[in-house]
Amino acid sequence: MFKTIEWRKNSVVMIDQRALPTEERYLTYKNYTGVAKAIRDMVVRGAPAIGVAAAMGIALGALKIREKDRRGFKSQFKKICKAMAETRPTAVNLFWAIEKMKKVLSNNPRLSVKELKERLVDEAVTIYSEDIDINVRMGRNGRRFIKNGTSVLTHCNAGALATAGYGTALGVIRAAIEEGKSVKVFVDETRPFLQGSRLTAWELKKDGIDTTLIADNMAGYMMKKGFINCIIVGADRIAANGDVANKIGTYSVAVLAKQHKIPFYVAAPTSTIDLNIKNGDQIPIEERNANEITHIKGIRIAPKNINVKNPAFDVTPNRLVAAIITENGVARGDYQKRLKKFVNGN
Amino acid sequence: MFKTIEWRKNSVVMIDQRALPTEERYLTYKNYTGVAKAIRDMVVRGAPAIGVAAAMGIALGALKIREKDRRGFKSQFKKICKAMAETRPTAVNLFWAIEKMKKVLSNNPRLSVKELKERLVDEAVTIYSEDIDINVRMGRNGRRFIKNGTSVLTHCNAGALATAGYGTALGVIRAAIEEGKSVKVFVDETRPFLQGSRLTAWELKKDGIDTTLIADNMAGYMMKKGFINCIIVGADRIAANGDVANKIGTYSVAVLAKQHKIPFYVAAPTSTIDLNIKNGDQIPIEERNANEITHIKGIRIAPKNINVKNPAFDVTPNRLVAAIITENGVARGDYQKRLKKFVNGN
Numbered sequence: 001m002f003k004t005i006e007w008r009k010n011s012v013v014m015i016d017q018r019a020l021p022t023e024e025r026y027l028t029y030k031n032y033t034g035v036a037k038a039i040r041d042m043v044v045r046g047a048p049a050i051g052v053a054a055a056m057g058i059a060l061g062a063l064k065i066r067e068k069d070r071r072g073f074k075s076q077f078k079k080i081c082k083a084m085a086e087t088r089p090t091a092v093n094l095f096w097a098i099e100k101m102k103k104v105l106s107n108n109p110r111l112s113v114k115e116l117k118e119r120l121v122d123e124a125v126t127i128y129s130e131d132i133d134i135n136v137r138m139g140r141n142g143r144r145f146i147k148n149g150t151s152v153l154t155h156c157n158a159g160a161l162a163t164a165g166y167g168t169a170l171g172v173i174r175a176a177i178e179e180g181k182s183v184k185v186f187v188d189e190t191r192p193f194l195q196g197s198r199l200t201a202w203e204l205k206k207d208g209i210d211t212t213l214i215a216d217n218m219a220g221y222m223m224k225k226g227f228i229n230c231i232i233v234g235a236d237r238i239a240a241n242g243d244v245a246n247k248i249g250t251y252s253v254a255v256l257a258k259q260h261k262i263p264f265y266v267a268a269p270t271s272t273i274d275l276n277i278k279n280g281d282q283i284p285i286e287e288r289n290a291n292e293i294t295h296i297k298g299i300r301i302a303p304k305n306i307n308v309k310n311p312a313f314d315v316t317p318n319r320l321v322a323a324i325i326t327e328n329g330v331a332r333g334d335y336q337k338r339l340k341k342f343v344n345g346n
Numbered sequence: 347m348f349k350t351i352e353w354r355k356n357s358v359v360m361i362d363q364r365a366l367p368t369e370e371r372y373l374t375y376k377n378y379t380g381v382a383k384a385i386r387d388m389v390v391r392g393a394p395a396i397g398v399a400a401a402m403g404i405a406l407g408a409l410k411i412r413e414k415d416r417r418g419f420k421s422q423f424k425k426i427c428k429a430m431a432e433t434r435p436t437a438v439n440l441f442w443a444i445e446k447m448k449k450v451l452s453n454n455p456r457l458s459v460k461e462l463k464e465r466l467v468d469e470a471v472t473i474y475s476e477d478i479d480i481n482v483r484m485g486r487n488g489r490r491f492i493k494n495g496t497s498v499l500t501h502c503n504a505g506a507l508a509t510a511g512y513g514t515a516l517g518v519i520r521a522a523i524e525e526g527k528s529v530k531v532f533v534d535e536t537r538p539f540l541q542g543s544r545l546t547a548w549e550l551k552k553d554g555i556d557t558t559l560i561a562d563n564m565a566g567y568m569m570k571k572g573f574i575n576c577i578i579v580g581a582d583r584i585a586a587n588g589d590v591a592n593k594i595g596t597y598s599v600a601v602l603a604k605q606h607k608i609p610f611y612v613a614a615p616t617s618t619i620d621l622n623i624k625n626g627d628q629i630p631i632e633e634r635n636a637n638e639i640t641h642i643k644g645i646r647i648a649p650k651n652i653n654v655k656n657p658a659f660d661v662t663p664n665r666l667v668a669a670i671i672t673e674n675g676v677a678r679g680d681y682q683k684r685l686k687k688f689v690n691g692n
Binding site for chain 1: 551558
């Protein structure tokens with residue numbers, strides 16, 4: 001089995017998600033700037049995986065700080081955290097992970113720089129291993145929504161490749177299959193970055209799961225024809241009211257699902273929930289480079305100098321969401337109250 | 347200005363729509379089997395253009411028939427029509443054009459084979475030139491729906507490249523602009539064949555029209571954000587009740603439009619209306635090769651041996667259609683009665 005990301009001997013190893021599915025290539029990073037660039041360039045993507053990568057990147061950066069006194073160390077450390085925070089704006093797990101790393105410093109005012117470095121590495125590795133555990137718990141909480149014989153549609157990649165392992169939305173599907181249920185998965189290819197065709201189709205196929213790939217614009221037709229009974233996706237940020245930012249196209253899928261009376265589920269760790277954001281309108285939406293639309297693998301597919309819009313995410317309002325599945329429980333409506341409870345862990 | 351298709355000295359010349367937008371290449375066909383293959387392989391596509399190509403292909407084939415007697419000629423002629431009918435199943439203009447060509451024989455029982463050949467060429471060229479005229483009339487009928495300052499979304503290519511010239515949906519937009527209106531066009535890239543990014547963006551840009559390209563899955567987000575005020579598309583077949591078969595993804599756009607209270611218009615010649623088909627459920631939907639989804643320009647973008655669904659069209663129910671614009675008038679509801687009237691030309 002592949003590993004999405006791994007801490008190995010004071011370096012970070014990632015599978016290069018830009019090269020999949022044709023090439024399974026691993027890249028090794030020895031400094032935090034490399035990791036920041038990897039996040040920005042989408043070598044690694046998926047909200048939980050971005051969080052893990054950011055934490056490991058900060059740990060790498062901390063190890064290389066030469067200052068021996070806490071004050072000097074802290075000033076360098078802040079710079080690293082800032083660089084990491086500027087990589088991508090939408091996935092809140094990034095900021096959550098950075099906060100976790102910062103707390104190692106603020107919670108341990110008496111530790112030496114050497115001890116802090118050890119603790120920071122420990123924290124990054126803990127974030128990594130807890131993420132897998134969280135996904136498994138999410139799977140257990142959500143699997144009841146995937147009935148035996150269901151055909152599930154998913155959008156983008158909310159799988160092992162989007163997390164430390166197992167996956168959020170795909171984790172729920174995996175948990176249902178592990179229970180012995182027969183599940184068929186339809187995968188939106190997810191333009192422009194093709195996370196569906198390149199990543200989701202690849203990892204589901206590797207697991208021997210019955211997978212069928214469609215273009216994004218076919219989802220409505222497939223719903224109308226009765227091919228799809230259930231939709232499950234991940235999330236990049238969930239507002240306090242349950243509005244969900246996720247990969248561009250998710251909103252359209254949710255509207256179509258409502259129209260066809262198909263339940264639309266979101267699976268995400270509580271680290272994706274941002275209680276500081278009241279509703280989806282306040283979630284910053286990243287606009288990415290036009291090249292992602294005009295070229296595929298370096299080949300031009302649109303006229304030169306054409307105007308392009310390339311929002312990377314959209315927001316699905318809570319009224320279109322049948323349930324939000326987290327590691328701490330499932331919210332079905334009453335998101336305001338329930339999500340707060342899940343984040344606070346009670 | 348480019349020509350989509352042209353009859354030139356007993357041959358048919360087509361712009362190769364597979365090579366656009368990076369290369370403007372013209373292919374010359376001297377026999378009907380070549381034209382049939384060109385239709386199947388989507389060198390030429392778009393319902394009206396397919397009709398023109400089929401008629402010209404049949405004329406080419408007829409010219410090469412060696413039999414001098416009518417009976418022998420007719421038997422060869424039938425074979426040619428049959429081959430042409432088997433190229434693509436959904437666009438009814440193909441069958442409409444074949445019928446037009448067959449009528450040249452049945453309406454002229456006394457003409458010699460030599461005379462029939464001349465008449466068949468005349469008929470094909472007439473279908474071609476009438477198509478441009480029809481589009482201009484459609485534009486005049488439909489331009490009132492495009493208000494000054496409107497942002498229009500279109501899906502696939504219903505432009506000059508889909509017709510003998512000017513276009514159906516894009517013809518309506520052109521007519522509005524020719525009236526002096528300011529119009530901005532958003533173009534869905536239209537996976538898998540990318541008619542939007544490769545063809546529509548190319549021909550609108552050539553005309554200096556303000557054009558912005560988006561991925562198909564961004565349409566819902568753009569509607570929600572208020573970027574789009576109006577939608578106009580073409581059609582491959584319209585049932586007697588006004589259900590519209592068009593490029594895959596059209597149905598999703600129509601559902602999203604309804605949800606956002608944005609009017610959804612269809613522009614198509616009466617040759618696209620099939621009164622023999624009661625409703626959209628009866629329209630045959632072509633399923634195309636998986637390669638169109640798994641590869642772009644020969645480059646693999648999905649895992650090997652992945653299952654794929656690739657329906658080339660979908661059906662938008664009449665209740666989602668604000669108006670159907672034809673060369674003979676505009677139907678807004680009451681499609682059953684109005685479409686019949688338009689087809690019968692009164």
